[in-house]
Amino acid sequence: MTVKNSLTPLEAQITRIEEMTSIEKLFYLKLIDLNTVKEFHYTPGQFLEVSIPGVGEAPISICDVQREHGRLQLCIRKVGRVTNAIHRLKKGDRLWIRGPYGNGFPMNLMENHDLLLIAGGLGIAPLRSVLQYALLHRNSYGSITVMYGVKCYSMMLFREEFLKLFREGDKLNVKFLLAYEDSDDFQCYQLSCERSDRCMSGLVTKLIESTAITPDNTYAVVCGPPIMYKFVVKELTQRGFTPAQIYMTMERRMKCGVGKCGHCITGSSNSIKYVCKDGPVFTYWDALKTRGLM
Ligand SMILES: Cc1cc2nc3c(=O)[nH]c(=O)nc-3n(C[C@H](O)[C@H](O)[C@H](O)COP(=O)(O)OP(=O)(O)OC[C@H]3O[C@@H](n4cnc5c(N)ncnc54)[C@H](O)[C@@H]3O)c2cc1C
Ligand code: FES
Known part of the structure; x- marks a missing residue:
């Protein structure tokens, strides 16, 4: 990757924006400079420094798998100065990106293993790129289990995509499980009526407790709010996962x-x-x- 660790920001145009929740939007970007497009490669788990001149910069994970040169997706939650400014941008507007940076997930090392992806809230953004990568190279990985914890139905990111996996994932040897915190949420309740073994009220750790997972030939990949790691790691180690089998971003x-x-x-x-x-x-x-x- 030639642009690796370059400090020079590249200009990118927003080609599409999807409102995912009240606070998160999915931005589709296209690099402007055709000379850099072919050199811009990224792998699951890497991030960019995204900036708006005069406002500032924020690190954001790339949340899709690279399919086309110079195109990428970012799921951004508005929390402060930079992210609020990005949320005000419209289709066709431009912003700047540096990177990609960081080590990313060891997708090669995890080949020929089962994958257990565990995410809470916005933590699903970098894990979506792992999931997409494994689906794109489906024969290189074993079974895939996704455990996703959300507050409620309306805060579920990539909802359409994941509901399809929830219902039809078995065809791809993917088991998609959902935990929801708001026990009064009717839409989540309906999902739990559809598949009580795949959707339940509670925290994401409840999915680990209630599913027969073993550490055999499996890597666990975890991303979520800081508090989540301690409890998820406890559950996994109790089930026999070694510290080297658990990856966290x-x-x-x-x-x-x-x-x-x-x-x-x-x-x-x-x-x-x-x-x-x-x-x-x-x-x-x-x-x-x-x-x-x-
Ligand atoms: C490697 C990496 C990948 C990330 N990926 C994404 C992503 O895909 N999507 C996304 O929406 N966000 C992501 N973030 C978080 C994002 O970078 C921060 O929320 C960022 O600070 C937002 O900038 P801001 O100027 O809008 O907010 P600020 O004005 O800087 O801060 C707003 C609030 O967020 C808190 N805050 C800021 N940064 C952090 C942080 N790193 N950890 C905890 N609290 C923080 C502040 O204390 C403050 O309360 C990622 C961060 C890192 C380090
Ligand atoms: S962000 Fe500067 S050293 Fe890591």
């Missing part, structure tokens, strides 16, 4: 994204990690060795 305050500014450093003298450069994907084993990583 971590968020930190970032500035440069390339290991220069030190904003994302974590750990102590024994083990220091730059989350932007050594991560954002780490194993649970890395987390055990690096203070403050999880």
Whole structure:
């Protein structure tokens, strides 16, 4: 990848915007400069520094699998200065991207294994790229189980796509499970009536508790709010997953994204990690060795 670690922002045009929830939009981008298009490659789990001149920059995961040169998707939640400004943009407007940065998920290492993807809320964004990659290279992976925890039906991201997998995933050897926090949510309740073994009220950990998963020949890939990791990892290790079988993608305050500014450093003298450069994907084993990583 020639643009790797380049600090030069590339101009991108918004070709489509999908309103996913009240706070999240899916942006379809196209790179403008045809000379850079062919050199722009990304892998699942990598992120970009997305900027609007005069406003600022924010790290955002790429949430699709690379199919076409120079095209990509970002799912962005409006939380502050930069993301609110991005949400005000319209189809045809332009923004700037640096990257892709970070190590991404070890898709080659995980080949010929079963995949267990566990996401909470917006954490599904980087895991969607893992799922899409595994589906695109379907014969290279074993069974795929997705466990997705949401607050309620209206906060479910990529709803149409995932409901299709919920109903028809078996044809692709994909089991899609949903946990919802709001026990009064009628639409989620209806899904649980459709498949009580695949949709249940509770936290995402309930799906792990109620499903017969084994660590044999399996990698677990986890992404969600910080509090989720502790409980998910506990459930997985109780089921016999080793720390090296659990991959997690971590968020930190970032500035440069390339290991220069030190904003994302974590750990102590024994083990220091730059989350932007050594991560954002780490194993649970890395987390055990690096203070403050999880
Ligand atoms: C590797 C990586 C991948 C990410 N991928 C996505 C993505 O795909 N989609 C998406 O919407 N967001 C993603 N984020 C989070 C996003 O970068 C932050 O929310 C970012 O700060 C938003 O910028 P802002 O200027 O809009 O918000 P700010 O004005 O900077 O902050 C708004 C609020 O968010 C809090 N905050 C800011 N950054 C973080 C952080 N890293 N962790 C926890 N709290 C934070 C602040 O404390 C504040 O309360 C990712 C972050 C990282 C590090
Ligand atoms: S964000 Fe600058 S070193 Fe990681």
